[in-house]
Amino acid sequence: MPVRVGDHKLLSFASSVDDNTIAQALETASMPFVHPHVALMPDAHFGLGSAVGTVIPTVDAVIPAAVGVDIGCGMIAARTTLTHNDIADRDLAALRKSIESAIPLSPGNYNSNLGRYAFTQGRVAALETMATERGVDLGHSPKWREQLGSLGGGNHFIELCLDEADTVWMFLHSGSRGVGNRIAKRHIKRAQKLCRQWHITLPNDDLAYLPTGTPDLEVYLRDLAWAQAFAFENRAEMMDRFRQALAHWSGRTVDELEVDRVNCHHNYTVRERHGGKDVWLTRKGAVDAHEGVRAVIPGSMGSRSYVVRGKGNAAGLCSAPHGAGRRFSRREARARFTADDLAEAMAGIEYRHGDAWVDEIPAAYKDIDQVMADAVDLVEVEYTLRQILNVKGT
Incomplete structure (x- = not known):
């Protein structure tokens, strides 16, 4: 059950959360356009802009720094026809090296050739069309096409996993890469500049906002939607490449390999209805958990991860944690x-x-079992996964 923090519009689902994170979430909840309340997820921890694991519903305003600089960051998981027995005698190191060859790793590493995979150009063309039709200016990121299908660094990763029945899953975490970062920083600076011009007093500069009725919010929402689409397609592109590598390594054909896929954001803003009002709902380190909606919640690189279905919990703003959260x-x-x-x-x-x-290292993260126990009213577990292979960017 959530705990209301003081007399403030903050509900916490976290059984273990530090004072700095609470203080940061309270600042966010104090904004006058928050409605009905801010929900703090079980994996919440201190972050840039707003606490990671914060769900923020706002009326007639959006806070760009609350969305963050990795717009559309999220997870994708794909269940395969393989079982552990099918791959038990194969060399996982060879598969890891094949994945590392197919997908550029680490910040600043992009694709040198957009023609290597037949499916890449279709995604690039669709994103080009979206940008043109919506007037999204990408002049700040001339290499955005080369970024599509690249992992990045930090806690972004690619994994091969097994579920409870020893079925093989492909699994990865990434977002909108450099192009999303530049879009975010551009609008964060604009919101901060405008709030200073309007003499708006803020708890901190990272809560600067863009109000409804201003062209600045319209431009941000347009750019935001494109960056979220890029992030979604970036994960799908990497998953398709991962599938190619896994098919070749396992001796299966690509068409017979995959049977199920879940692709979800956990850093994004979307229009939803909560507390009887239409709001802009920002999930910063949280997934959509409306009733029946599927999502992916990873643990650390050495612990379990989960494919889940939402329970539509109103107090949780139909949201759930996005992972283990840092300790x-x-x-x-x-x-x-x-x-x-x-x-x-x-x-x-x-x-x-x-x-x-x-x-x-797994010890740098919260106990994923405790996070999932705290999320029992938010989601139900569909599959529990354990890693057998991990690829990270530095």
């Missing part, structure tokens, strides 16, 4: 843990060894 910052994780600690935590999982990923 320690990246800097603190590097101070606490070593590459040997990571190797021990990743025993039995194929991954690239080294200290580049120490800040992603």
